[in-house]
Amino acid sequence: MIKLTDVSVKYKDNGVDALKHVNLQIDKGEFVFVVGPSGAGKSTLIKLLLREIKPDDGEVNVNGFSLGRLSRRHVAKYRRSIGVVFQDFRLIPSMTVYDNVAFALRVIDASAKKIRARVPYILGLVNLTQKAKSYPSQISGGEQQRVALARALVNNPSILIADEPTGNIDPELSIEMMELLQAVNKLGTTVVVVTHEHDLVRQFGGRVVTIQSGKIVFDDVIGGSHEGE
Amino acid sequence: MKGSNFGYLCKQGFKNIRLNRVLSLASVSILTVCLLLVGLSVLFSENVSVAIGGLTDNSLVAVEVSDEATEETKSALLTLIETNDNTEDVEYIPKAEGLEQFKESLSDNAGLLDALEDDNPLPDMIRFQVKHLERMPETVAYVTSLEGVASVQSTSELSRALVNIKNIVTACCTVIVAVLSIVSLVIISNVIRASIFARRKEVNIMKFVGATNTFIRFPFFIEGILIGLIAALVAFGLTWGGYTLLLHYVQGGDSYSWFVNTFASLIPFENVWQQIALIYAAGGVAVGAIGTVTSIGSHLKV
Numbered sequence: 001m002i003k004l005t006d007v008s009v010k011y012k013d014n015g016v017d018a019l020k021h022v023n024l025q026i027d028k029g030e031f032v033f034v035v036g037p038s039g040a041g042k043s044t045l046i047k048l049l050l051r052e053i054k055p056d057d058g059e060v061n062v063n064g065f066s067l068g069r070l071s072r073r074h075v076a077k078y079r080r081s082i083g084v085v086f087q088d089f090r091l092i093p094s095m096t097v098y099d100n101v102a103f104a105l106r107v108i109d110a111s112a113k114k115i116r117a118r119v120p121y122i123l124g125l126v127n128l129t130q131k132a133k134s135y136p137s138q139i140s141g142g143e144q145q146r147v148a149l150a151r152a153l154v155n156n157p158s159i160l161i162a163d164e165p166t167g168n169i170d171p172e173l174s175i176e177m178m179e180l181l182q183a184v185n186k187l188g189t190t191v192v193v194v195t196h197e198h199d200l201v202r203q204f205g206g207r208v209v210t211i212q213s214g215k216i217v218f219d220d221v222i223g224g225s226h227e228g229e
Numbered sequence: 230m231k232g233s234n235f236g237y238l239c240k241q242g243f244k245n246i247r248l249n250r251v252l253s254l255a256s257v258s259i260l261t262v263c264l265l266l267v268g269l270s271v272l273f274s275e276n277v278s279v280a281i282g283g284l285t286d287n288s289l290v291a292v293e294v295s296d297e298a299t300e301e302t303k304s305a306l307l308t309l310i311e312t313n314d315n316t317e318d319v320e321y322i323p324k325a326e327g328l329e330q331f332k333e334s335l336s337d338n339a340g341l342l343d344a345l346e347d348d349n350p351l352p353d354m355i356r357f358q359v360k361h362l363e364r365m366p367e368t369v370a371y372v373t374s375l376e377g378v379a380s381v382q383s384t385s386e387l388s389r390a391l392v393n394i395k396n397i398v399t400a401c402c403t404v405i406v407a408v409l410s411i412v413s414l415v416i417i418s419n420v421i422r423a424s425i426f427a428r429r430k431e432v433n434i435m436k437f438v439g440a441t442n443t444f445i446r447f448p449f450f451i452e453g454i455l456i457g458l459i460a461a462l463v464a465f466g467l468t469w470g471g472y473t474l475l476l477h478y479v480q481g482g483d484s485y486s487w488f489v490n491t492f493a494s495l496i497p498f499e500n501v502w503q504q505i506a507l508i509y510a511a512g513g514v515a516v517g518a519i520g521t522v523t524s525i526g527s528h529l530k531v
Contacts, residue, residue, distance in 0.1 A: 050437060073441075076436075076439050076440060076441045076442075077439070078439075079436075079437060079438065079439035080438075080439035084437055084438075086437075090430075090433075090434045090437070091434075092431050092434055092435075093431075094244070094248055094431070103435075103438060104438045104439070106234055106237060106444075107435070107438055107439050107440040107441070107444055108439065109234055151438070155439075
């Protein structure tokens with residue numbers, strides 16, 4: 001599903017080795033936390049998985065796509081196979097909640113019928129049916145993050161990548177967001193959560209990959225204290 | 230692309246114009262001014278051509294036939310002039326008819342010429358008009374060289390000067406149109422680039438959701454075309470109004486200025502509106518569309 005083989009990334013502008021000979025495998029249906037301090041290489045990992053950058057060395061393979069060799073015109077096709085949730089939500093401000101979610105279906109040329117059926121269903125899953133006609137500026141940070149989650153899920157992606165999904169929301173809403181991600185994982189979607197909130201990781205437990213100075217220094221399953229619903 | 234998506238993307242194009250109304254207004258204004266200048270150049274060039282054409286209508290060539298020429302020579306000369314590819318309305322005027330015409334021109338004093346009827350000193354004449362003014366010197370030289378020709382009177386110098394003026398005006402207008410096209414393309418590209426820069430985050434989000442470049446470009450493309458069409462419409466309205474006012478002023482007949490006399494016969498707008506509308510619509514749409522497509526490229530490399 002996700003396989004990094006001996007991957008290295010060096011930023012040419014500042015000469016920093018962001019990732020050094022990283023090997024990582026995440027199988028279908030897993031829930032994985034990627035943690036580490038600022039500058040450890042987490043963002044670089046996300047950029048690699050989004051095919052924003054290419055590895056200087058090694059191979060990144062996701063959903064059968066070899067990202068290092070992926071041509072520019074196939075990037076869109078690859079990105080449609082994954083769902084992404086960003087720390088800053090990245091919603092389109094000129095679109096309503098409904099349209100933001102529907103947009104992910106429109107780019108894959110989904111029919112109007114499918115959009116009409118799928119979007120209200122997903123908005124219901126994240127409990128935002130009542131906010132469908134609101135604009136991002138009219139809803140709270142937690143709600144915006146749920147819209148971003150709904151947009152990431154609406155295409156039924158096999159992998160969901162969440163980059164600091166709780167970074168801009170309240171602690172109570174962070175728990176709610178993590179529960180939503182766990183629920184998504186239980187439906188069969190592979191979930192990768194990149195975060196620096198160790199407390200949250202300890203609370204939920206599961207497979208934890210720790211990156212430090214561009215290297216994986218810990219990769220194991222830990223127990224959590226949070227009791228799911 | 231499915232029909233529903235096509236409709237959605239077109240709607241987004243319209244919506245973009247509304248949401249970015251300040252930049253859209255700036256684009257429409259700049260493009261309108263550029264189109265107006267192009268349109269005015271074309272109208273000026275057309276009117277100069279027609280005005281010069283009008284002047285040259287009266288520039289006849291008169292050939293004085295030699296007294297020694299036989300009837301065969303005269304007939305051959307007439308045939309040669311008639312068959313030349315740059316002559317038209319060729320007319321043979323025998324000396325007797327020439328005298329009659331002369332008398333008619335003198336009207337009340339025609340009696341003065343009665344004494345000449347027995348010994349008519351006028352030569353036989355051949356008159357014609359040239360089809361292409363710029364080839365007049367060549368035609369006059371040809372006719373002068375023919376057998377039986379005593380002399381040729383023409384307005385070659387004047388014609389040459391008029392043709393030169395016409396060519397200079399046409400060349401200047403062509404240069405103006407070309408320069409304005411480039412200037413408007415550059416300005417519109419920059420305005421649209423600013424508009425896209427303001428929405429670069431949106432473009433970025435679209436890329437991460439898996440939108441293709443075509444999908445992202447399309448609403449901008451529609452936006453560019455709409456801006457071009459609106460500018461074309463405004464420019465056409467202003468040209469129509471302005472030109473009609475000018476015609477009213479010129480044809481009012483209450484002014485004797487140099488301008489009025491020179492352009493007393495302005496082309497009616499009905500005769501040129503289709504050409505102007507086509508130039509505006511094609512120019513506006515082309516500049517809008519090309520400006521958009523060339524501006525967005527760098528923001529798509531995510």
